[in-house]
Amino acid sequence: MYLFPHAGRFKCEVTELVFEMEDKGQVLYRIVSWDRHLLDGLSQKMPAGPLYSIDCLEGSVRELHLPHCETDKDKVELTVAHVTGGNLEIIPPLRVTNTHVVINIKHLSCFGLLRALLPIACPINAQVLLFYEKGMSTLYIHLVPGNVPFQKVQQIHESSIYIMTTSKCQLTPGKIYRPLCKTDHDYVAQPEDEVFEPEHYNNYHPTFEVLFYTEVNSVKLSISDKNGQVVWRPREVRFKGTEAASANMDTAGADFVDKHRKTLIQSVTSVMEIADCLYSKNMISYEMYSNIKAKATPQDQMRELYTCLNSKRVKAEFYKILREKHHYLVEDLEKGQA
Structure with a gap:
């Protein structure tokens, strides 16, 4: 909102x-x-x-x-x-x-x-989105149109880490593309190539997955068309430390939300402002949003909101919003002064 x-x-x-x-x-x-x-x-x-x-x-x-x-x-x-x-x-x-x-x-x-529809397709502004699942040593590669919010794609990767990189490129609908990895480790990319079909705005399944046979720290990754023309120039994609930093941040945020539940319920008054942020990021459903809004007091709204915090990722996002909207309250609680 x-x-x-x-x-x-x-x-x-x-x-x-x-x-x-x-x-x-x-x-x-x-x-x-x-x-x-x-x-x-x-x-x-x-x-x-x-x-x-x-x-x-x-x-x-x-x-x-x-x-x-x-x-x-x-x-x-x-x-x-x-x-x-x-x-x-x-x-x-x-x-x-x-x-x-x-x-x-x-x-x-x-x-x-x-x-x-055109007889000859024109290239569109697109983006390459990367998600890494360390437990399976798998890199998921999404080729999606440039007007798709990456947060929408991120929703299907609850257990994966978003790899932030320069994602912009130009891709042509109907053309075939393939990922190229430069690494000393053995890997398999599947499929080897795929048609770019941007009209599938309902589904954001990975275009490619790269399976590494051993744990890797980084790879040099690029995307080319079937003729070998590079459309997304080689990037050094780093995995080491990314998961730990992200997981630690999510865990710390979720722990804070759980630990200070009672104080937050009594102290946070602008509950709908937080619910608006969670809803706009597709972290809570419209039904959840409506249930929060229907409560008569901020305290009851916060209790209802807590029932919607059903994963570590949602709790971590709630924590980030709290830090932005109620910075001093969060700071005091973290210092143990509240």
Whole structure:
């Protein structure tokens, strides 16, 4: 959720959605699944981005800017799907910039980009996302469009560590790509190559998995097309220490949340602000969010919120939000002064 203090233009740093507000307000939004039955009824169009469920709880949205990933916006016909009540309406854009498709909106529900099919596919701005599972010595490689929030992909990797690297590249839908690893250790990449299919915005399964036969500290990784042309230049990808640092941070955050449950329930008053952050990052469901909101007091809201902290990762995220929103309270508790 975003709380907009006044009229103007506001950008979400996670999704890169932009809202043009007529006055102050609250907008609740999340990524939902495309209905394949509705898409089957479209002629020569396919999804060109995630589908967003958007609800304005207070105030009004004048314009919505949806991020696209086209490298040549003039060659590709982009429109917006407005999905409501099991129906799909196609909205022509007000304008298309180098990064966003802009529409006027009157009624909120679900919105997502559509791309007209071309006889010859054009490259799009994409990203290479890496997740490492140390226990299995496996590196998962995702090739996804540039307008997919990495947090959405991260959700399926509960036990893996996100490897932060420079991820940007350009990939062409329908073309074949393959990973190249340079290491002294034995490994197998499966599949050896794969077709890039960006229209699968409902599923973010790994494009490749690289299985190492021994524990490795780092590899040099690149992505090339079937002709050997490098599309994502070689990077030194380091594994050693990454899992330990991330796991220690998550464990410390989760332990803090468990240890100080009683004090946090009594001390935190801006509970919905925290719930908004967790919901916008897909850490809690809409049902959980609604149950928290329905409670009459901040203390009861916090008790309900605690029932939603069902994994170490969610507790760690809750801890991060607490440090940002209630820095002095967290600091005092960590020093043992509260």
